[in-house]
Amino acid sequence: DVKVTQSSRYLVKRTGEKVFLECVQDMDHENMFWYRQDPGLGLRLIYFSYDVKMKEKGDIPEGYSVSREKKERFSLILESASTNQTSMYLCASSFPGREGYTFGSGTRLTVV
Amino acid sequence: GENVEQHPSTLSVQEGDSAVIKCTYSDSASNYFPWYKQELGKRPQLIIDIRSNVGEKKDQRIAVTLNKTAKHFSLHITETQPEDSAVYFCAAPPQAGTALIFGKGTTLSVSS
Numbered sequence: 342d343v344k345v346t347q348s349s350r351y352l353v354k355r356t357g358e359k360v361f362l363e364c365v366q367d368m369d370h371e372n373m374f375w376y377r378q379d380p381g382l383g384l385r386l387i388y389f390s391y392d393v394k395m396k397e398k399g400d401i402p403e404g405y406s407v408s409r410e411k412k413e414r415f416s417l418i419l420e421s422a423s424t425n426q427t428s429m430y431l432c433a434s435s436f437p438g439r440e441g442y443t444f445g446s447g448t449r450l451t452v453v
Numbered sequence: 454g455e456n457v458e459q460h461p462s463t464l465s466v467q468e469g470d471s472a473v474i475k476c477t478y479s480d481s482a483s484n485y486f487p488w489y490k491q492e493l494g495k496r497p498q499l500i501i502d503i504r505s506n507v508g509e510k511k512d513q514r515i516a517v518t519l520n521k522t523a524k525h526f527s528l529h530i531t532e533t534q535p536e537d538s539a540v541y542f543c544a545a546p547p548q549a550g551t552a553l554i555f556g557k558g559t560t561l562s563v564s565s
Binding site for chain 1: 557
């Protein structure tokens, strides 16, 4: 079974803090993705990556950045956390050409 | 960019009834249409998908139909059971092999 592991299940951070959300997959997937999930808004794409050191903006990249230094790890960075970034963050991975994703369990981030 | 609209947002059925969820997409280049199920507190999981070269695909009680001309696809669940209660998401990629854009989700409730 492919495993996509997100380092924290719950996080509480203060406004203005720099926040790192980590995602690791163990099946050598080239593609990795970050989404945020909010009630009534579904899953919205923040950033994605098709290769090491490569990144592409999704639909809502403002206030976020990403890092992919190793194939198995894709980090989401909130440069200066704000209360409107309180959300569930989902990481996913896939093989190229196989669009079916495997999701992590999610990180519920609360910014106070 | 791709826009995926999903209806209805909530659906309540009696056990044994059928349920249908519909999605429309905007980008005619989309060629892959997955459906994900997310149970309460869990990660989204792929339940069925269809590619643009077929019109219908079935897997036991679930089926997906695709109308490329009209740019819509639907999830059909027959003989619903309480364990089918979940949030269902449709998705489509703007182009082959690119990141999925998700609908806003449908909360299905099956009462016994």
